[in-house]
Amino acid sequence: MRTLTLAAVFVSMSSVAWADEVYWPTLNPGDVKVLSGDAVPGFVREAAGYPAPAELPKDVKITAFMGPHRGEFAIISPCCGSNGGGAKIFSLIGDHLRDESIAVGDPRNGFTTQPYADSITVDPDAKAVRAKIVNSDCDKGTWGYYYQFDEIGRLQLTSVIDTGCAHLGVREFYHTASRPSHWWQK
Numbered sequence: 001m002r003t004l005t006l007a008a009v010f011v012s013m014s015s016v017a018w019a020d021e022v023y024w025p026t027l028n029p030g031d032v033k034v035l036s037g038d039a040v041p042g043f044v045r046e047a048a049g050y051p052a053p054a055e056l057p058k059d060v061k062i063t064a065f066m067g068p069h070r071g072e073f074a075i076i077s078p079c080c081g082s083n084g085g086g087a088k089i090f091s092l093i094g095d096h097l098r099d100e101s102i103a104v105g106d107p108r109n110g111f112t113t114q115p116y117a118d119s120i121t122v123d124p125d126a127k128a129v130r131a132k133i134v135n136s137d138c139d140k141g142t143w144g145y146y147y148q149f150d151e152i153g154r155l156q157l158t159s160v161i162d163t164g165c166a167h168l169g170v171r172e173f174y175h176t177a178s179r180p181s182h183w184w185q186k
Helices: 002-020 042-047
Strands: 032-035 061-066 072-077 087-093 096-099 102-104 112-114 119-122 128-134 142-149 155-162 171-175
Touching: 042 072, 042 096, 061 119, 072 119, 087 119, 102 128, 102 142, 102 155
Parallel strands: none
Antiparallel strands: 032 061, 061 072, 072 087, 087 096, 102 112, 119 128, 128 142, 142 155, 155 171
16 A cells, blocks of 8 residues: 555655646648647747746747647747847757758859848748848848748758849749749738
């Protein structure tokens, strides 16, 4: 009887410890969830630049989602820490987040990859991601980037538009031939 009682105490103590741990949310393809406050796992807080016990600032938005091919991602905006800026996308690998740099730039001058954008959003069905780079000079452009997931779940750039100068209008500078592109601006 005493062994049974000790086992019950051990199980209940273990359950409390498990309940205190915050885990990555359970997602299905197409799910998009905004994480906040106590629902943010420790490894996500660290990627955002705010390891425990530091409180996550109220302006930091963390969006977790599962792409159409079961890859799990997080967008942290602004990222990363008090000296960071812009938005950043990460992929979930095991129990940590890996930085996913995105292809950006003026297509006429060639693309580069960078970890940050002024904003990064995921569509409600998690089939596409949009990023924006805003330049203060309209002639340098305000660039909108549209990414879709390829057949193995990687983000692929499919369209780039410039909306920097009202007198030039909206100009699409890049469009992949194999995928439908969308005119968009957010």
